[in-house]
Amino acid sequence: MAKRFPPVHALVAFEAAAHASSFAVAANQLCITPSALSHRIRLLEEFVGDRLFIRDGRAPTLTPFGRSYLDVVCSALQTLTDFPMPGRTTPAQPRIKLTVPPTFARYLLLPRLAGFTSAHPDIVVDVYLSVPLYDLAPSESDLEVRFGAGKYPDLETVKLLEEPAFPVATPAYLERIGGIASPAELAKATLLRSALEPWKPWFEVAGLDWPEPTTNLRIDDLGLLLEAVRLGQGVGLTRQHFAQEMIEKGEVVELFGIRLASPPHAYYVVYEQGMQLRPEVKLFVDWLMATYAGG
Template sequence: MATRLPPVHALSAFEAAARLSSFAIAADELCITPSALSHRIRLLEEFVGERLFIRDGRAVTLSEFGRRYLDVVRFALRALSDFPLPHKSVAAQPRVKVTVPPTFARYLLMPHLASFAERHPDIVVEVCLSVPLYDLSLSESDVEVRFGAGKYPDMVTEKLLEEPAFPVASPAYLEKIGGIASLADLRKATLLRSALEAWQPWFEAAGLDWPEPNDTLRVDDLGLLLEAIKHGHGVGLTRQHFARQMIERGEVVQLFDIRLTAPAHAYYVVYEEAARARPEVACFIAWLLETFRGLA
């Protein structure tokens, strides 16, 4: 049976936090966010089955077990760092870990990411996915793009992109229900739902005093919602850069000229202040803002 070993990144987080008596300062030394460091400490505590620190508000002190375990960890880390590596002379390549919603990644980030690579070929970008409105922790990411209301306490938050919302449907679905020529015709349509794109604000923009639909298909991913619309499940709300290609190919059709110009949700760049001190992270944030704030 293979021997389970504690993760090295958790050991280094534990050693730094113990030496500096501060999660925040240790996180800064390791160039990660405080929440990421806390995650690593919890991971190690789960591995050893003991509490390593006693937490009292912002202050942290080693537990009795933590003091004994620290000696072992320091010995192991010292052995690793002191081992001679005659061929190691190249500095570590700078990396940026970014977490983004799936639809933003598919329709916006990936089509533009090559321009960042051309400007900064020395920086490695690692892209992870998160679910909007549900994953509200930066985890171990350096920077995150979030789709929401923009209220993220204790985080630096900058609006990245806001697009008008409008309804679309597939030609096949419109034919199936006999077409939609007026707002009143929406009553015979199935209005697809999403927590990310509520109908109520658009109803108000259209002058309709209608309640939010509550008994139709709900899809809490904007890309999947658009796929559901394309495949004829009903009428749904979307945004320009998501639906552009499908509209151009005739797979979906925009209904009416009414657009909700200031939807409740928009895309925001979210990060902890300390993360921007790293040049590669600052470069990536600047590129995001430049690229997507001016998107036509």
Template sequence: MAIRLPPVHALSAFEAAARHGSFALAADELCITPSALSHRIRLLEEFVGERLFLRDGRTVSLSEFGRRYLDVVRAALRALSDFPLPHRSAAAQPRIKITVPPTFARYLLLPRLAEFGALHPDVAVEIFLSVPLYDLSLSESDLEVRFGAGKYPDLVTEKLFEEPTFAVASRTYLERIGGIDTLADLRKAALLRSALEPWQPWFEVAGLDWAEPSAGLRVDDLGLLLEAVRQGHGVALTRQHFVQAMLASGEVVQLFPDIQLKTPPHAYYVVYEQAETSRPEVEHFLAWLKSTFRSI
């Protein structure tokens, strides 16, 4: 029968928090955010089925169970750390954890990431994916790129870039519905919906007194939205950096080139907790990120 063990990263978080008597100091020691450390403590409390800490505002102290469990945890961690590892490398590699939306990662970050690697070959980059507008926590990341309105309380928020929004459709779809030559022709088209690219601001720029579409296919991922356009599901709004390859190949075409939303309601922001920038690898990646994407 398999043995169910507590996660080691949660045990180390528990030990550090107990030793410091502070989640903030423990998080700093482990190079994670306080919220990530709190998450690890909650995981361990759920595993053992007991409260490990008594919380009073910003002050934490061990519960009676926590004091007894700490002795067991320290003994286990000490046994692991004292075990001889003759082939272990001397120093841990600096690493940066970044959470990004999948479309940003695919079309914008990965094609440029080699530039950062050339500047800082000693830093390991770990990429995690988030869903825009839904996953709004930094989790265990050092930095996060978010696509949204830029209102994130208690976090440092810096705009990276925004770009015009315009309408696109595939050639096969246009042929199937008899073409779209005028704005009135949009009435016969399926307007693909996304909370990330709402139609209402574009309608206003186009001079259309139309309501936001409420029926039909909805896709709240910009990459999947563009794929739905490519496969002929309808007309959607998109942005230049995501669609340029499909435009160049002729798979999709831009509709009404003169009608673009110059200042979209959403943009890309990098968000982080100020304490994270005390680590050189985080500071280097943040500087590279801002320099790279503010000039695209």
């Protein structure tokens, strides 16, 4: 039977938290978020099958089992640390862990990311994908770009990018349904839906007293929604950065020239509140803000 070993990153988190008597201080020392450190502690507790800390609202204290297990962990980590390694003098390369929604990654980040990596070739950027609108607890990433309303309790939140929303469709689809000359004629169209881009705010600026659609295809990914439009499946709301190339190629056309200037959702940079950003992470935040300042 294969042996099961405790995850080393969880052991390191446990040792740091035990010596600091503070999850926040230990997280700062390890350059991770407090929630990421708590996740690692829980992972280790699940592995050993017992509680390591007493969490009663004050500073976390070790349980009796935690105190005895700490001695074993410290000894094991010290053995690993003292083992001679030929490449030990090589400095660790700065690394940024970034979590972003898929559509932002495809249409906004990747086309511009080379500007950052070319200017800072010594910094490694790891990109992970997240699910928009599902306000999950912060991952072990240094930064997240979220698409939503910007209301994230206990997180530092900075608006990164907001664009007007407008409807698009393919010329072939418009011809198939006999054309659409005014917003009211959308009644004969298939309106593709997304919780990320609700129709009702656009209806209001277009002078339509219509409720939010509840039928037809719903896609909670703006890139896939636009792809459904391109495939002639209906009319969908989009934004300039996403649809620009398709509009230029004539694959889709904007309808009516009526745009919702401030949609309910925008892109935000978020990170753990009170966390001191490492220099390379702060550099990346500054680059993001400068890159998307003009929209």
